[in-house]
Amino acid sequence: MRRGILMNRKVEFKIGVLFVSTLLLLTGCSGSTRTQSAFNDEAVISVEVEHAKKELIATGNVYSGVIQPKEEVTIVPKFAGKVAEMELEVGDAVKKGDVLLKLDDKDLQNALKQAVAAESAATANVKSTAASVESGVVQSESGVVQAKGNMVQAETSMIQAENGVTQAQNAVTKAKNAIEDNNVALEKAESILNDTKTNFERMKKLFDQSLVSKVEYEQSELALKSAQSSYESLKIAGKNAQATLDNAQKSLQAAKQTYTKTTEGYNTVKEGYANAEKLVSISQSSAAVEASQQALEQAKVAVEIAQSNLGDAVLTSPINGIIASKNINVGERVSAQSTVLTIVDLETVKVLTYIPASEINNIHVGQQVQSQTLSFDSTTVGKVKTISPMDEEGKGYPVEIEIPNPDLLLKSGMLVDLQFIDEDAKEEILVPATAVLDEKGKSFVFVAIGEHPERKEVETIEKIGSKVVVKGGISEEDLIITKNNSILSSDTLITY
Known part of the structure; x- marks a missing residue:
């Protein structure tokens, strides 16, 4: 005691x-x-x-515990992408809703544009279908719908061509990075080859003088062959990387040409649609009108999904806390399964301790607990948050204690001694x-x-x-x- x-x-x-x-x-x-x-x-x-x-004055048994954050969350993106913006560092404080990082959203913006274009087309289709019911000019309506479809296809082709340019540019960048990485690896392999040659020549002389064993000599020879093989492989890989870059640059040029042609085609089709729309309104059945309304609703849902995906490119903090770990930097790619940041709330910390069966019924939720930090002279008072009714593998009954930490002096992992304060203390x-x-x-x-x-x-x-x-x-x-x-x-x- x-x-x-x-x-x-x-x-x-x-x-x-x-x-x-x-x-x-x-x-x-x-x-x-x-x-x-x-x-x-x-x-x-x-x-x-x-x-x-x-x-x-607290009395009674002393129990040990380890300080943990009250809340700890990991930040994982909903989709893979490249980090475009992130200014936070480990130890920075964040508020709930603060922007943590932004992913490159160019493809998502293009997808939204495509969805909006499809919604516009569906809206136009509803209008034209309703007009056709009133006008009764079926043949002319067919021309308008076809013209609109052609315009949508042309616009889609244009967006796809733009995506093709982006992908080709990314391929060029990737190929250049591969060449740089291979050059670094080749320099390292050449250095290793020179070292292994020197070592082999030294071992050969020692072997000729019977100063080293045959096994050691053969090991140095094998190391030399392995280094030569690695060096040659990297030289070949460098040539392949250069060829890949050349092909990527050609693909980029072709993609740019395709984008120019599709843009010209879109402008031509757009003019045709405008002319067809001026010619006549076409009558259709009520079933066709209903179908066009359903298509419009589907297009609106697609726009909402695209907007949501675009919003997911901006990751915000779900809690007030401190950046505890950072696993990514601007320019690096992340996957949908990778933790990029960890945020902890230390304004209130928790301690888990185990109380034996003989003492557990003397403790109640809300009871004050004295906490003495062992790493420095600090005593604070917390309260019992939860009491488990299940003994944990003979260690005792788990009791969780929350301790206020407004100055953030208590850190995760610190050891503390605990004493429960009786009501008649x-x-x-x-x-x-x-x-x-x-x-x-x-x-x-x-x-x-x-x-x-x-x-x-x-x-x-x-x-x-x-x-x-x-x-x-x-x-x-x-x-x-x-x-x-x-x-x-x-x-x-x-x-x-």
Whole structure:
């Protein structure tokens, strides 16, 4: 069993030293010299002070736990793509809804354009079909629909040609990158080949002199052959990469030509559609009108899907938190299964501990828990969040505790000692152990009152960590002197 304490945040005032004066008195006797120091009554002593506080005293068993984030989320894109924008780094704070990164959305924008064009075509088809019902000119309506279909096909072809240009440009870029990568690998392979040649020649000389075994000699020869093979393979790969680049550049040129032709064709078809629409409105059956309405609804759904996909190219934070890990950079490609960022919420942390069967019924949800961080001097108070009714493989019953962490001093992975605070826990006045002085079997502290210290006798009850429980002599919020108190008297001038 060990006693713990609910520690309040220390209020510490520290101002620089104004003046410390020491008088050295020298006296001589029988040829010897003796030095004695005395403090001038008007010297000003710099001290540190801390408020005396009433704090809850926790008792009972001490349990261990590890700090974890209250919430941790991984950011995974819904589709593969290249990162176009991302300015965040590990440790940056984000709010819910903040933009984390943007993927290259050129293809998605093209898809949206295509969907919008199809919706426009479907809308026009509904209008033309309704007009045909009123006009009754079936033959002319057929010409309008055909012209509209041709325009849609031409527009689709134009968009596809534009996509072809983009894909061809990407292929050229990829081929150039492959050549650069191969050149780097070839330089490395050449260096390795030179090293293995040098090593083989050295091993051959040693082997001829019977200074190394045949196995070692053959191993060096095998390494040389392997290095030569790797080097030759990379040379061949370089030629292949260059050929791929040449083909990609030719494909890019062809794609650009195709795009130019499809654009010209689209303009021609568009003029034909405008002329056909002017000629006449065609009558159709009510079934045809209904079919055109359904086609329009489908086209609208396609536009909504394309807009949603375009929106998914922008990844936002689902929580307030801190960037805990970053696995991607601008320009790199991500897949739909890859975690690009991890965000944790540390403003409140949680600790999981295990309580034995003999103690679990003494704990309830909402109960206060004292948490002492082992890595640095910090004591905070949390509350029991959940209590599991199931023993976990003999380790005890899992109890989850939430601890406020507004200053973010508590980090994930830190070890803490935990003590549960009973409802009848007592509040006692505690002061730093450095503030308590002993003289002739009695304890006292100095309290800062204005510019002078006042000595007050106290009764020490027990020492808890770096604090001492005291009674009598002082009250809550007294300014207790914690530094340079051993050289004080009631006449000393102090600053703090």
